[in-house]
Amino acid sequence: MVPALLSERKVNTTFAILAVVFSVISGVIAAVGAGNFLMGAVEGLFDYGHPYGRMIGGMVIVVFSGLLGILSAIFTLIVLNQWSSTLNENIQNSKILLDYAKQKVETEKQMNLVALQSHLSVLTLNVWAYWAYLIVYVISFFIPMLSFVLWILAVIFLSIYLQSVFTVAKKLEEIKNIMYPVFGISSPMMSYIKQRSIGVFILLVIVTLGIYWWYLLIKLSDEINQYIDADQKLRQAINL
Numbered sequence: 001m002v003p004a005l006l007s008e009r010k011v012n013t014t015f016a017i018l019a020v021v022f023s024v025i026s027g028v029i030a031a032v033g034a035g036n037f038l039m040g041a042v043e044g045l046f047d048y049g050h051p052y053g054r055m056i057g058g059m060v061i062v063v064f065s066g067l068l069g070i071l072s073a074i075f076t077l078i079v080l081n082q083w084s085s086t087l088n089e090n091i092q093n094s095k096i097l098l099d100y101a102k103q104k105v106e107t108e109k110q111m112n113l114v115a116l117q118s119h120l121s122v123l124t125l126n127v128w129a130y131w132a133y134l135i136v137y138v139i140s141f142f143i144p145m146l147s148f149v150l151w152i153l154a155v156i157f158l159s160i161y162l163q164s165v166f167t168v169a170k171k172l173e174e175i176k177n178i179m180y181p182v183f184g185i186s187s188p189m190m191s192y193i194k195q196r197s198i199g200v201f202i203l204l205v206i207v208t209l210g211i212y213w214w215y216l217l218i219k220l221s222d223e224i225n226q227y228i229d230a231d232q233k234l235r236q237a238i239n240l
Contacts, residue, residue: 019075026068033061133157
C-alpha cells in the first residue's frame with residue numbers, strides 16, 4: 001500500500017486571471033484619470049470651463065486605479081507563492097514514493113530509484129528570492145527617492161525566483177517520466193510544462209510591453225496544475 005502523502009494544493013488560476021484583469025483595468029482607468037487631470041490643467045491655463053472639477057475628478061480616478069493595481073499585485077504575489085508551495089509539496093511526495101518503492105522493487109530497479117533520488121535532492125526552489133522580491137517591492141512604495149534602485153533589485157530577485165521555478169517544474173516532470181516506468185506503469189510521457197529560460201522571458205516581457213508577463217502568470221499556473229493532476233492519477237496506478 002502506498003504511504004500517506006502530503007495534500008498538494010493546486011495553483012489558483014482564478015487569482016491569476018483576476019491579477020491580469022485588475023492590472024489591465026487599472027492601466028486603462030489610470031490613463032483616463034491622467035487625461036482628465038491634464039485637460040483640467042489646460043482649461044485652467046486658459047480660464048475655460050470647470051478646470052478644478054475636472055482635475056479633482058481625474059485625481060479620484062487615478063486613486064481608484066491605484067487601488068485596483070494594489071489588488072492586482074496582491075493576487076499576483078499569492079499566485080507566485082503558490083507556484084513554489086505546489087512544487088515543493090510535489091517534491092516531498094516524490095521523495096516519499098521513492099523511499100517506499102526502494103523497499104518493494106528488485107535490486108536492479110533500486111539502482112534507478114537511487115539515481116532519481118539524487119536528482120530530486122538537488123531540486124531547490126529559491127523561495128528566499130520570492131520573499132526578498134516581496135520585501136523590496138513593498139519598501140519601494142515607502143521610499144520614492146530610491147524607487148528606481150529598489151525596482152531594479154526587485155526585478156533581480158524576481159528573476160532568480162522565476163528561473164528556479166522554470167527549472168524545478170520542468171525537471172520534476174522529467175523525473176516522473178523516468179520514475180513511473182520503473183514502477184511498471186506504462187503511460188504517455190508527461191509534457192505539460194514548457195521549457196523556459198529567464199533570458200527569453202525578460203526579452204519577451206520587454207518586446208510585448210509586459211503583456212507576456214500576464215500570459216505567463218496564467219499559462220504557467222495552468223501547466224503546473226495539469227502536471228499535478230496527471231501525477232496524482234499515475235500515483236493511483238502504483239501497485240508495489
